[in-house]
Amino acid sequence: MPAAAADGSDPSPDPALCPCGSGAVLEVCCRPILVGSREAETAEELMRSRFTAFALRDPEHLLASWDPGYRPTRRELSASLDDDLAWRRLAILDTEAGGPGDRTGVVEFVAIARGSQGKMRMHERSRFRRIAEHPGWVYIDGRMLD
Numbered sequence: 399m400p401a402a403a404a405d406g407s408d409p410s411p412d413p414a415l416c417p418c419g420s421g422a423v424l425e426v427c428c429r430p431i432l433v434g435s436r437e438a439e440t441a442e443e444l445m446r447s448r449f450t451a452f453a454l455r456d457p458e459h460l461l462a463s464w465d466p467g468y469r470p471t472r473r474e475l476s477a478s479l480d481d482d483l484a485w486r487r488l489a490i491l492d493t494e495a496g497g498p499g500d501r502t503g504v505v506e507f508v509a510i511a512r513g514s515q516g517k518m519r520m521h522e523r524s525r526f527r528r529i530a531e532h533p534g535w536v537y538i539d540g541r542m543l544d
């Protein structure tokens with residue numbers, strides 16, 4: 399029988415699929431962006447790769463893709479990755495600019511995590527900009543919406 403959990407919990411995600419929910423395999427979706435072999439073409443793509451980095455607890459990509467003027471220290475970031483949250487799902491609600499020909503972009507999303515306190519929902523509208531050097535698109539900051 400398929401694991402349509404009788405206890406109502408989410409079935410375990412297929413580990414080969416990218417955590418960002420694109421439906422593509424991690425190795426061709428966000429992994430090349432995480433390891434720096436490909437740059438995100440759009441702000442949304444960078445947003446997806448950052449969600450995947452949170453899900454995989456990859457501080458390197460998170461720091462590298464953070465606007466240097468807003469980037470937390472490695473210690474601050476590690477503290478936020480050390481919690482018990484398992485990031486499960488990402489839904490992109492809205493985007494403004496952020497395309498291959500744009501200099502700035504906005505991405506609004508909802509991210510769902512599970513932790514010892516139960517389900518956590520984060521709704522944020524994030525600002526991005528493109529810089530001349532690697533990695534191109536970077537995350538500036540975000541405003542929590544609820």
Ligand SMILES: [Zn+2]
Binds near residue numbers: 417418427429
């Ligand atoms: Zn992905």
